[in-house]
Amino acid sequence: MQVRVLGAAAGGGFPQWNAASAACRRARNGDPAAKPATQASIAVSADGRRWVLVNAAPDLRQQIEATPPLHPQAALRSSPIAAIVLTNADVDAVAGLLHLREGTPFALYAHERVLRVLDGNPIFDVVNRAIVPRRQIEPGGRAVLADAAGASLDLALEAFLAPGKLPLYLEGQPGRALDTAALDGDTLGLELDAGAGRLVYLANCARLDDAMLERVAGADLLFLDGTLWRDDEMIVQGVGAKTGRRMGHISMSGPEGAIARLRDVPVGRRVFIHVNNTNPALLADSPERAELERAGWEVAFDGMELRL
Ligand code: MLT
Ligand code: MN
Numbered sequence: 001m002q003v004r005v006l007g008a009a010a011g012g013g014f015p016q017w018n019a020a021s022a023a024c025r026r027a028r029n030g031d032p033a034a035k036p037a038t039q040a041s042i043a044v045s046a047d048g049r050r051w052v053l054v055n056a057a058p059d060l061r062q063q064i065e066a067t068p069p070l071h072p073q074a075a076l077r078s079s080p081i082a083a084i085v086l087t088n089a090d091v092d093a094v095a096g097l098l099h100l101r102e103g104t105p106f107a108l109y110a111h112e113r114v115l116r117v118l119d120g121n122p123i124f125d126v127v128n129r130a131i132v133p134r135r136q137i138e139p140g141g142r143a144v145l146a147d148a149a150g151a152s153l154d155l156a157l158e159a160f161l162a163p164g165k166l167p168l169y170l171e172g173q174p175g176r177a178l179d180t181a182a183l184d185g186d187t188l189g190l191e192l193d194a195g196a197g198r199l200v201y202l203a204n205c206a207r208l209d210d211a212m213l214e215r216v217a218g219a220d221l222l223f224l225d226g227t228l229w230r231d232d233e234m235i236v237q238g239v240g241a242k243t244g245r246r247m248g249h250i251s252m253s254g255p256e257g258a259i260a261r262l263r264d265v266p267v268g269r270r271v272f273i274h275v276n277n278t279n280p281a282l283l284a285d286s287p288e289r290a291e292l293e294r295a296g297w298e299v300a301f302d303g304m305e306l307r308l
Pocket of ligand 1: 010248
């Protein structure tokens with residue numbers, strides 16, 4: 001399996017449009033230790049020709065142009081993007097679908113609750129359902145992904161329910177109670193394999209409970225929620241009132257954080273993704289980056305290439 005990181009940052013990207021933090025200013029000034037990053041997404045392929053995207057970030061158009069294997073080649077109107085799997089309906093996971101409205105087929109996979117959000121928003125009908133089939137993911141079931149015409153992409157998917165919450169823009173809607181660690185399909189983790197190793201993508205996760213650790217154990221390649229370094233980071237930096245927990249995200253550090261919880265869990269390669277612009281570990285020269293690297297972790301970057 002070939003894997004490309006299309007975007008490594010959390011919602012808002014790095015630098016974020018309205019952020020004047022020292023880190024964002026360093027990114028804007030071209031500091032090599034503060035590399036800009038687009039919003040989280042990866043592309044995977046069994047054959048290097050037909051690609052499956054995990055999520056459709058708002059930056060998708062830019063991500064495609066930065067990734068030669070995703071450029072159209074076969075016909076005047078065509079794309080190597082054969083399918084997209086959505087892990088949730090947050091803006092940073094679905095807004096990129098609007099870039100793909102020019103009448104080229106691909107298959108769209110999502111949990112029923114996410115499909116319901118798309119179905120309820122007519123703007124997504126610009127992605128023509130007649131040529132872009134919407135397919136429901138059954139968590140716990142294993143399925144071989146297929147393109148719009150039903151041809152196998154030689155990639156197996158098993159999705160699992162991850163602790164997470166409904167999208168921010170649905171909070172407070174009647175009948176939609178806020179539970180920041182619900183297990184109801186608003187947030188999925190993904191296991192993908194092409195016959196030689198297992199990739200686990202868990203970029204939105206509110207809690208690393210034992211069930212999540214079991215899912216992650218034995219993965220050859222793990223992409224994990226790296227939103228925050230510490231739970232109160234946005235409050236301490238004076239840029240927000242919410243903790244990571246309130247936003248449905250674990251932190252890297254601390255006793256309940258990813259580094260500690262996964263210390264004894266066997267994983268081949270462990271990579272943080274969906275890293276927020278407030279997270280000091282985004283900066284290649286930070287003590288936090290050095291600490292996570294000492295613990296065997298990496299931080300994804302746009303254009304990162306991996307193989308399984
Ligand atoms: C998140 O990951 O918490 C969301 O992307 C937040 C948002 O929608 O802005
Ligand atoms: Mn997000």
